[in-house]
Amino acid sequence: MSRVLHVPFTGADREFDDIGQEMMAAIEKVFRSGQVMNGESVPRLEQSLAELSGRRHARVVNSGTDAVYFALVAAGIGPGDEVLLGDVSFVATLHAIVRTGATPVFVDVTDEGTIDLDLAEEAVGPRSKALVVVQLYGRMAAPDPVEKFARAHGLALVEDAAQSLGAEVNGRRSGTLGLASCHSFDAMKVIPAPGTGGVVLTDDPAVAESVEQLRHWGFADAEKRHVVRLGHNSQMSSLTAAVLAVKLAQEERWLKQRRATASTYSAGFGDLGCGLPEHGSLRENIFHKYVLRTPKRDELAAALRASGVETLVHYPYALHTLPFLERHPHRVVGDGRAKKHAAEVISLPIHPYLTDEEIAHVVTSTREALLAG
Structure with missing residues (x-):
């Protein structure tokens, strides 16, 4: 009887065979530092991600879902607002919008699965406040039409780039569109975390500060003395950041x-x-x-x-x-x-x-x- 070849969908075990020693060395370094949370590997990873995308600020968080949610909150999106999005994406994109209390407006897609901007013209209404554009399957949508549409209608543009870290079109990198962009590092992504993780990328210091507060329980200072808003515990551990740095290389x-x-x-x-x-x-x-x-x-x-x-x-x-x-x-x-x-x-x-x-x-x-x- 001939052998049936098994072809796995993911290759985490093979990845470990390849770079496991480097990952374990990075993990050991974190443990020996005594800083398994908020250690030096976190800001180092943020700097690398900002440089890769060409953004001024990067804030890593617990998941790509939190990243999109925090970006929308930082944009001022909340109850009574409408957020446009394409009707094809992972459910996390929708979860992030619903968590803000905003109303999702689903726009049908092109044959490639990305939002149809012609139909989006019909979707814009008096309560429309934001557009979430999803970069699907690792391919980046042409940035100019999306940004032009958002500007024309006064919409905050959030790029859900969870699937497209490193993609590029006409010299523009994924992670550079609009007010804020979000990547994911879950186990299915091109750069997978040992678990989950995400990042918000932005050029706006106010957005970066808002995300900083949201990921750390609403504290306004590093000493965690002054709570200024309702926040969340959405930190990326030093261990995860250290492993991601190895993989990013x-x-x-x-x-x-x-x-x-x-x-x-x-x-x-x-x-x-x-x-x-x-x-x-x-x-x-x-x-x-x-x-x-x-x-x-x-x-x-x-x-x-x-x-x-x-x-x-x-x-x-x-x-x-x-x-x-x-x-x-x-x-x-x-x-x-x-x-x-x-x-x-x-x-x-x-x-x-x-x-x-x-x-x-x-x-x-x-x-x-x-x-x-």
């Missing part, structure tokens, strides 16, 4: 490996008409996910599972269809492409530690499944 190498895998995939699927990601310059798409679109999604997922290939769906819902919204005010502009997107997308394994044999197996298995009927 691998970013260019890992990107090239992801890119090579994506190129092999696209060459193997190019004749099948299954909605391939576009390829441009090296950083135009960092391939946080490699996503195909096919009406035979469920059949493909079952066939790949039988072949030993792990897949996931990002995302199996249009945001406006989530049931908890029955208890929360919201508006929907356009209805169709987001639902179609949710019914057709499937994500293939793409991480820096896939072997040539595994990549070839994914290509062969995917081709066979899509051509089978």
Whole structure:
């Protein structure tokens, strides 16, 4: 009986085989410093992230969800306001908006899954105060039209760049759009934390100060003597920051490996008409996910599972269809492409530690499944 090759969706164990000694050394250094919280690794990581994005300020927090929420709060968003967003994203984007008390306004998406700015014109109303633009799957949307739209309508622009750390379009890095930008470091991201984490990036010192207060229980000073607002405990531990710094040093190498895998995939699927990601310059798409679109999604997922290939769906819902919204005010502009997107997308394994044999197996298995009927 022939062996079924197992192709994992993520490669955390292989990553540890590669750079585990460096990570453990960084962890030991933190423990020996006695500063497992608020140690020197935190501001060092913030400086590195600010430099990578080209922003003046970076504030790391406990999660990407908190990052988007804090950015919106810093922008003054609250009850009575409306926030525009595309109808395709991870639910965390929506959670952040709802947590502020604001009303989400779901705008249908383009064929690429990003917000349709033409429809967004119809969505703007007297209570519209912010736009959250989501950089989906590792590919950055063209910044100029988004920023122009936000300026024209007086909207605070928050970039949910959770999936696009390091991406770039026409010389603009992901993490530079609007009032504030947010990255995530959860276990599925290109630079994954040993758990979770996020960062708010901004050029506005008032936004940076607001996030500083929000992440530290509402304290207005480092000595934690004066509480000036309702805050949260959303700190990133020194241990997490130290490990992320080790991984951030691998970013260019890992990107090239992801890119090579994506190129092999696209060459193997190019004749099948299954909605391939576009390829441009090296950083135009960092391939946080490699996503195909096919009406035979469920059949493909079952066939790949039988072949030993792990897949996931990002995302199996249009945001406006989530049931908890029955208890929360919201508006929907356009209805169709987001639902179609949710019914057709499937994500293939793409991480820096896939072997040539595994990549070839994914290509062969995917081709066979899509051509089978």
